[in-house]
Amino acid sequence: MKVAELAKSLGTTADTVRYYSRLGLLKPAKSVNGYKSYSNKEVSRLKFILSARNLGFSVVDIKEIINESEDGKSACPLVRSLIKERLEETEKQFQAMLALRGKMSSALSRWEEMEDKAPTANMVCHLIENFEQIKKT
Amino acid sequence: MKVAELAKSLGTTADTVRYYSRLGLLKPAKSVNGYKSYSNKEVSRLKFILSARNLGFSVVDIKEIINESEDGKSACPLVRSLIKERLEETEKQFQAMLALRGKMSSALSRWEEMEDKAPTANMVCHLIENFEQIKKT
DNA sequence: ACTTGACCTGTGTCTTAGACACAGGTCTAA
DNA sequence: TTAGACCTGTGTCTAAGACACAGGTCAAGT
Numbered sequence: 388m389k390v391a392e393l394a395k396s397l398g399t400t401a402d403t404v405r406y407y408s409r410l411g412l413l414k415p416a417k418s419v420n421g422y423k424s425y426s427n428k429e430v431s432r433l434k435f436i437l438s439a440r441n442l443g444f445s446v447v448d449i450k451e452i453i454n455e456s457e458d459g460k461s462a463c464p465l466v467r468s469l470i471k472e473r474l475e476e477t478e479k480q481f482q483a484m485l486a487l488r489g490k491m492s493s494a495l496s497r498w499e500e501m502e503d504k505a506p507t508a509n510m511v512c513h514l515i516e517n518f519e520q521i522k523k524t
Numbered sequence: 525m526k527v528a529e530l531a532k533s534l535g536t537t538a539d540t541v542r543y544y545s546r547l548g549l550l551k552p553a554k555s556v557n558g559y560k561s562y563s564n565k566e567v568s569r570l571k572f573i574l575s576a577r578n579l580g581f582s583v584v585d586i587k588e589i590i591n592e593s594e595d596g597k598s599a600c601p602l603v604r605s606l607i608k609e610r611l612e613e614t615e616k617q618f619q620a621m622l623a624l625r626g627k628m629s630s631a632l633s634r635w636e637e638m639e640d641k642a643p644t645a646n647m648v649c650h651l652i653e654n655f656e657q658i659k660k661t
Numbered sequence: 662a663c664t665t666g667a668c669c670t671g672t673g674t675c676t677t678a679g680a681c682a683c684a685g686g687t688c689t690a691a
Numbered sequence: 692t693t694a695g696a697c698c699t700g701t702g703t704c705t706a707a708g709a710c711a712c713a714g715g716t717c718a719a720g721t
Contacts, residue, residue: 431646456643463640474628484618491580491611503600506593509568
């Protein structure tokens with residue numbers, strides 16, 4: 388199986404497959420013409436990787452998980468602990484985005500009723516520069 | 525004013541100031557000893573940059589905004605149009621994070637009641653590999 | 662056998678917004 | 692003047708692939 392075949396069969400891109408191969412998550416054999424050749428085992432491994440990515444694990448996480456399982460150990464405890472960390476991070480980012488979204492949308496609506504101003508020596512754009520101050524009034 | 529002074533006075537890091545200088549957003553003079561020297565004008569410019577970053581503009585956006593204003597034009601129309609784009613992007617990412625957060629937290633709670641399993645030839649971790657399927661039942 | 666063109670490949674570079682490392686310069690107190 | 696503390700610019704690194712590109716492969720047509 389060539390790179391593009393594998394990629395298409397699981398709904399991803401050849402670049403992604405190559406990336407995982409570069410990192411050692413997939414270990415294709417070299418066929419005679421120098422192309423990377425993927426076996427059925429690689430197919431299910433890629434399927435696993437994509438599921439894990441979809442759940443928010445990083446590729447480094449996934450590498451660790453695979454390493455653990457290749458040592459014959461159960462990866463489940465590691466998986467539980469990693470998702471706890473990732474979820475906390477996601478929660479933080481989520482809150483940050485929530486706040487940012489609010490700020491942006493309030494800026495957008497407020498700026499629509501404000502006039503244009505030409506720049507001065509110490510002001511690039513009064514919309515931005517006065518945003519926080521106005522908020523306080 | 526040296527890099528670290530400027531940075532501290534506005535609550536940011538020297539690396540950030542250097543980064544903006546590298547991109548040409550700030551244009552420090554060279555003092556005799558080779559150090560970058562920032563004037564009062566740079567202070568208010570950095571203040572502007574930080575406000576804009578805080579509102580979700582990218583540094584490239586900010587560069588365009590500054591360019592516009594240095595041509596003597598009002599940057600306000602550009603600013604309005606850019607924030608509209610950025611807000612849309614933020615909204616998309618926000619929805620994606622919302623969905624991800626849900627998936628992760630449901631995985632976390634469900635996995636706590638599931639047993640560990642050793643890996644097999646075609647399974648790295650049953651928690652991950654069975655997650656979507658279980659969901660459908 | 663040969664050639665054309667379409668498709669495929671691996672490798673290397675690019676992206677964001679800074680953080681970090683590091684070799685060396687500066688400056689103040691002793 | 693020397694030690695030590697602090698500061699500097701430059702170069703490299705990050706995540707997760709996307710993209711560019713020179714060259715290889717392969718089936719159809721001649």
